[in-house]
Amino acid sequence: MVATFEPKKTYKVIGTRPIRHDGYDKVTGRALYGADLKLPGQVWGAVLRSPYAHANITRMDTSEAEKYPGVLAVVTAKDMPKAESKMVDLGEGTVNEKHEVDRIMASDKIVFRGQPVAAVAAVDRNTAEEAVKLIRVEYQPLQPVLTVEEAMAKGAPIILPDLVGDDLGEKVKKTNMAKHFRHEFGDVEKGFSQAKHIVERTFKMSMTHQGYIEPHNAVAMWDEDNRLRIWTGTQGAFAVRKQMAGILKLDESRVKVTPMEIGGGFGGKIPVYLEPIAALLSKKCRRPVKLVMERKAVFESTGPAPGGTLRVKVGVDASGKITAAASDMKLEAGGFPGSAVGAAAMCIYSPYNIPNTTIDGWDIVVNKPKSAPYRAPGAPQAHFAMESVIDELCEKGGWDPIDFRLKNSAKEGTRRGDGVKFGSIGNVDVLKAASRSPHWKSVLNKDTTDGKKRGRGIASGYWFNIGLKSAVTLSANNDGTVSLVEGSTDIGGSRASIAMQAAEVLGIPALDVRPTVADTEGVAYNDVTGGSRTTYATGFAAYEAAIKMVEELKARAARIWNQDPSDILFKDGVFSAKKDSELRLNFKELSKKLGETGGPVTVTGSVDLSTGGGAYGAHIVDVEVDTETGKVEILRYTIVQDVGKAIHPSYVEGQMQGGVVQGIGWALNEEYFMTKEGTMANSSFLDYRMPTTLDLPKIETVIVEVFNPGHPFGVRGVGEVPIAPPIAAIGNALHDALGVRLVETPFKPGRIMEALEAQSKAAAVKPKR
């Protein structure tokens, strides 16, 4: 279902559903992912990881491993270039150089379990895995710090002795608090004094993992000329290049990164993990070295989304207007600073227009894996807290949850919680579409015969989407097709969505544009595939290039026809002369004549966009709870989302559905279950329970298209918005079903049973009148 608002414009290619260009390779098993690469002379590596979450390394002996037959190289932190404790920019904001190097391989201190301490390269995988076990490491275990509360407690063990915290601009030493910031607007005290209803609640969340099915992988070849080649499954080849250059102290031009096909990332494949280790091993043995991470290590040592504690307080006046909101969010950065709390603050109040607000955000270091971006980083946490409180207020005031959200909706010009004013946004359109959806209009049948309880919930969500830098090269072929070279990793169909935008401009079929994702020497700089920017920004670059190609082809036609280029028209894929209607050539016919009119045509488009056009979703969910076991079943789920313009609607729907299902997993099952020693007790796909086919119904999608004036076709980012609302929507549905408010994720059976027991105890003490 597509509801178009503006502008009403018909397209030939955009909005259609062609088969994606890389599809045949991917359904036949031919596509080459990182782990599939086999270079001549390639050898295997293996990594030794810390069994402790918090410890000092007191001694290391690699001699046995070095002597093991088949071993070609052994590396430890001693082989890493010396890093200083200073701030450097490695492409994802500034980081402390020493922290970044220690995250790759620990030099003196362990700050999370699974942190690498040494690595081996050997003739085959088995030999490398056997040899790495022969490395002797002695540790002095320290008390692990596992929650934000423990980390901020007086006398807490200090995880990073060199950390200088920033407490509202003041420097703090001997702390686990990396940052505390505040956004403040209006007068919250006054706002709360005007409120009739105030709800304040504290929420707790566990870390969750991106859960991509493909483990991290890397192949490195560091040659005698000090040139380093990397092949890896990454969300950004240029980001890998920058990180490698920074960590290994090389000029960027010495590093060439080839992005292989990537098996999922969701933000987690932006940081490098194995690449520097493979590089160091290769430098020692001058062979291509391949590393593939074990699943356990993926869980224990790569980017989860932060857990933490969030407190939200919202006041509403008698008329149903929100008067004030105050929140504080303490998120777990993991072993090194850098949680998503800043982005959480940008999202938390975004569906609403609230005159008086404060947000306090804390970035807290704990002995868990360093958190990494995970699909709309910070937004699911922030919206879980906020949307649960909004639901409770609607119940208190007796307001319909959609009417309430419409009445308080953010619009163009509304100030976001961090101060930014919204441009054109589609929250109102989304809410209206939700209210018209078949799901919302249907009545949930709550009569069950088996004692199960049913409920319906709704929640809003927002993601700001980013723009940044992209470049695309187009070359015309003389058969009328066009080669497109881009630098954005295709993680879910973006070759198609980018090529389609060029095809639309050129007036040729989508499949006549042949896209290739190039390495870092085959295309100009591109930022990562992340922040929902790819179809938007790289598509914009493709549009620009296509416009230039049309101009160049007009000049060629002018030359053939002996006309002035300004007298050449281009419409619906046909070039014609203004002054002589007999003179017409379509794109294909003109392409054949490029050789005679000045040679090959190749053009480049490049963009640097400051925003991506924020977008909203509203999710409706029906749940059924087995009150005997606490198991929750999702009966029905509808996603309503503003996508700006759906270039390839099938992949837009796919993003929406995939994001929601990750959110369902986050809500119901997924968590880092930590022992008190700081070990993740469920570090396998068996125990870290992601949704399967059996756990889900069909997921309904309603695409809303509110033109984004910042993009020629009106595109907004799509991929991240859908993970923002599900946790809250499901929590609200559970409240509708059971009458209990769940304030800690995941809503696993045991937790639901506890909440029901507490409810019945409370009812026994205070009998209802």
Place this chain on the structure above:
Amino acid sequence: MVHVKTTINGQPAEFLVPAYLSLLDTIREVVGLTGAKEGCLDGNCGACTVILNGRIVDSCLVLGAEANGGEITTVEGLATPDALHPLQQAFLEEAALQCGICTPGFLVSAAALLKREPKANEQRIRHWLAGNLCRCTGYDKIVRAVIKAEDMSSQLSKSKAKVAAKPTAKSSASPKASSVRSSGRSGSGRK
């Protein structure tokens, strides 16, 4: 080293493998087919699914040596030189893949189901595919694609039956018509 004689995607193959090597690594490293993927190495993701002697297995949980005397089908063996398998075609048309890392496993599992139960309903499909994890799609489009492939196959066999009815036509039975003996995978614990 163990001497293995087997058939892979209809072709005879003979090689030596270390006794400890999994069937997955045997196929990927020794045979050189990289369609079957590594996702977990402990039988919980299904990215490595292949058909061994008519039965779907997580090839990371089987030894390469166990393939001796057997018959293996991987994703590379689903299409013929002339046509994609209906499942492959349906996955493309229905956009049933995003990153595509899970796709070989889903295709192989679903192919085994369709051979055994050509008209499996949605619930049955969801049950059968529960041992294959996909983190990108939310499964909706995968399930729709399998249903579409069922329709495509039944139309295909109808038109083949018409051809077969003519006296000159040869039998249209597939050369890889091994039957599927077991309904689910073992050891995944995802029921």
